[in-house]
Amino acid sequence: MSIARRGLCLVLAAPSGAGKSSITRALLESEPALHLSVSVTTRTPRPGEREGEHYFFRTADQFAAMAAAGELLEWASVFGRSYGSPRGPVEAVLRRGEDVAFDIDWQGYRQLRAALPGDVVGLFVLPPSLAALEQRLRTRAADDAAEIARRMQAAQAEMSHATEFDHVLVNDDFAHSVAAARAVLHAARMQTHRLTGLTDCLSRLAPPRAP
Numbered sequence: 001m002s003i004a005r006r007g008l009c010l011v012l013a014a015p016s017g018a019g020k021s022s023i024t025r026a027l028l029e030s031e032p033a034l035h036l037s038v039s040v041t042t043r044t045p046r047p048g049e050r051e052g053e054h055y056f057f058r059t060a061d062q063f064a065a066m067a068a069a070g071e072l073l074e075w076a077s078v079f080g081r082s083y084g085s086p087r088g089p090v091e092a093v094l095r096r097g098e099d100v101a102f103d104i105d106w107q108g109y110r111q112l113r114a115a116l117p118g119d120v121v122g123l124f125v126l127p128p129s130l131a132a133l134e135q136r137l138r139t140r141a142a143d144d145a146a147e148i149a150r151r152m153q154a155a156q157a158e159m160s161h162a163t164e165f166d167h168v169l170v171n172d173d174f175a176h177s178v179a180a181a182r183a184v185l186h187a188a189r190m191q192t193h194r195l196t197g198l199t200d201c202l203s204r205l206a207p208p209r210a211p
Helices: 020-030 060-068 087-094 106-115 129-140 147-161 175-187 198-205
Strands: 009-013 034-036 073-078 080-085 097-103 120-126 167-170
Touching: 009 020, 009 106, 009 175, 020 034, 020 097, 020 175, 060 073, 060 080, 073 087, 073 106, 080 087, 087 097, 097 106, 120 175, 129 147, 167 175, 175 198
Parallel strands: 009 097, 009 120, 034 097, 120 167
Antiparallel strands: 073 080
């Protein structure tokens, strides 16, 4: 017997190079009821990108209008381009009793938690060490020493917000990290306040009344 529930928003945040995106992909491949949030962006589509699958592409004016109307759960502007999470598609998934994964930073997490109180579970991913993080960054791109130093400084700033999240894991073993993230997701699904069908379930389990 299953219990009807409201879905949840699972936010995975981490400094660049800590393995957040790989963990998210592994969860999406193994959890049919988990969907990746599709962002709205003002940048132009790249070859092969499709509307509604990779992004919702909007003009700057359209994006500003969505933000003003409260149609974005969280948003930010980076290097002249804006990105945000649309409210409508996310709330539709939550009402179906399914879940949405977000690959956003700590600032987006703050906004999302304010927009959907009670629906957001945050998981921060830490690297096993600064040396390991630097090595991962060096293997990902052929950046010069100055760029690597800038990224490491940004990572330190990002990690200073880890204490704001509900859960923290150290990604020193990928399989273990995926299992830990899955455990967080499954536990959050069973939180009492999320179980909209709990009363009906309990009534079905109650002994029959005496005639």
